[in-house]
Amino acid sequence: MDEGNAPFRRVWIVGFAGHRAVADPPALKAAILAVLREFQAGVEGELSGRASAAVGADLLFLEACRELGLGYSVVLPFAPERFREDFEDPAEWARAKALMDAAANVEIAPGNEVAPEAYHLAAREILDVCDAMLFAWDGQSARGIGGTAESVAEARERGLPLRVIDAATLQASPLEGGRPLPWRDEVLAKLPAAPSLERLFAELDLRAVKGAPRxxxxxxxxxxxxxxxxxxxxxxxxxxxxxxxxxxxxxxxxxxxxxxxxxxxxxRINDRWVDERTRAELLRSLFASHAFAPPLRPFAADLFDAYAAFLRSVAWRMIGQRGSWQDEKEQYLLERLDGQIAYLSSKGEFAARRLKVFQTMFRIASGGAMILGAAAIFKAIYKWPVPPAADRILLMFLPVVLPALAAWCLAMIPLFEHKRRAGLYRQIVGQLKEKRAQLVESKCRTTAAAVVASCERLLLTELWEWAGTRGRKV
Structure with missing residues (x-):
């Protein structure tokens, strides 16, 4: 390993949900700390937390993360101004505000819903990106939507690993729904060591180029x-x-x-090069679009579920690099869109030229075979006098060889996907140019994010199809 390089560390996210009413806060916090320490010792990589910041158990969980030196993200059901209305005690709000200020990221659940639907959406945002869940639950059935009982039921339905701290006894249940600790991501552990994400991308790109068996x-x-x-x-x-x-x-x-x-x-038994090419392209997408996507839900994660942990781990490290949406928009236009338009245009034009060459050769060979074959038939029927050399070349040799040449040309077109690429890349370029114009005219972050999401979906679908045709589970 080069000096200064470090192996890629997966980020394991433990989500949390609990009741607002807590009988013994210090004791519950101690129970949460004990479980988090077990997770911290049992995962190879970096542990982080994810929860809302409601009064009660949520704040205890966030404080426990902070005491253990764990990074954490916060999901709010509403904007902070509205969320503050959930706090009757100003001191509790100040406590929550301090914890939010110390968070790696604070997100607001999408949808602009009102209570209780907004609490339900916030809980979903936690469940969607976590590797395991921890609950402080009284064991009672759900009394509405957006509560702890609902999250417990959904986590179990999804098969998420989870532990439950009994709200009455404060005893933590064994881990259920997943393999026992310790956890190690064998795939991510094999990624090249690199001092930065940019260097990781370069290494993956280089490996893919060298490893492709063609x-x-x-x-x-x-x-x-x-x-x-x-x-x-x-x-x-x-x-x-x-x-x-x-x-x-x-x-x-x-x-x-x-x-x-x-x-x-x-x-092709070892499809590692396909995996590395896919990861390199996913990094390229993430570098360009991270500022417009939810911090821990990159656009690519919707299509590439098998790479979701990798994408979240990278996205976690990029949270602090998110700039203003205006600056990110200009960078996306110049580096991502213009770069992809130029690249796909050149590839499409190359495929179109090759397609034209093979089609022309096919027409000449097949047409020549038919003409010379017909001439050979008429020569035999009407006993035409033909010089021996011309007879051997034109009427015996070429009628046999030209069909083989025509068949070869016809086989090369689908094998190298010249026709598909010429048409598809032309179509993608046209769509990207339209979306580029839309992005240029976007006047707010929401509009820009919607356009960027559609661009990434368009570009990543091609990558998804490519990886799928090579037997890679995506």
Whole structure:
């Protein structure tokens, strides 16, 4: 490992929900601290907390996180001005305000709902991004929406790992719904060590470039050799260079051609390069769009569920880097949109040129085969006198070889996806240009975020399809 490099550490998020009425706050806080210490000792990586900041158990959880030196995020059901109305005691509000000020991030549940729906949404925002849940619960059934009992039931339905501190006895239940501690993310542990996220991206990008087996070239080689076998066979027979050896030569070439796809498939047993290319592109997306997405819910996480933990871990480290939406908008326009428009335009034009070449070759070869084949038929029927050399080349050799060339051209088009890429990239570029104009005209963060989200969805769908076609679970 290079000096100054550090292995990538996964961020494990423990969410919390509890009652507002707490009989013995110091004792409950001690119970919360004990459970958090067990989680902290049992995960390889960085532990963080996530909760609301309502009076009662929520504040005890946030204080416990702070005492243990854990970073934490806060989810509010309303804007702070409205949330303050939930506090009757000014001292409790001051306590909550201090904890919110110390948080890595404070989010407001989406939807602009009123109570109690807003509490329900805030609870969902906690459940959606956590790796485990801790509850301080009295065991009673839900008495409405947005309460602790509802969150416990939903966490169990989702199969989230959870522990429950009994609100009466303050005893913590064993971990349920997941594998026992310790927890280690074997996949993230194999990521390259790097001093920064930018360096991590560069390393993943480099590994993907070096590791790509280019299996399409093995398939193309197999198809080409099969057609070459026909060509060589035709040469040997038509020109009398080795009529007896021709079948043997063709057989050897066909066997080699048959082995190439097998070799290519064996090189793809380890799909690590696909994983690294996907992670590199997800980082590229996250770097560009993080300021517009909910801090711990990157746009890419909706499509790439298998990479959600990786995305959240990176997003957690980027919270402090979020700038003003105006500055981020300009950067997104110049670096992300303009860069992708230029890249996809060049790739689309390249695919279109290749498509035109193969289509032209196919038309010439297939048309020539039909014309020369017809000439050979008429020559045989009407006994046309043809010089021996012309007869061998034009009426014996080319009618056999040209169909093979036409078939080769036709096979190359779908193999390298020239037609699909030419059309798809042209379509994506057109849509990105429209969205670019919309983003330029956006006058508030909400509008800009909506446009950025649609841009990322468009770009990431192509990545999702690419990874899926290579057998990668996304």
């Amino acid at each position: 299996s399409r070239w093995f398939a193309a080689g197999s198809i080409t050799l099969n057609q070459m076998a026909t060509l060589i066979y035709g040469v040997l027979v038509a020109f009398g260079l080795g009529v007896e050896a021709a079948p043997v030569v063709k057989f050897v070439i066909v066997v080699v051609a048959a082995c190439l796809p097998w070799v290519g498939a064996r090189l």
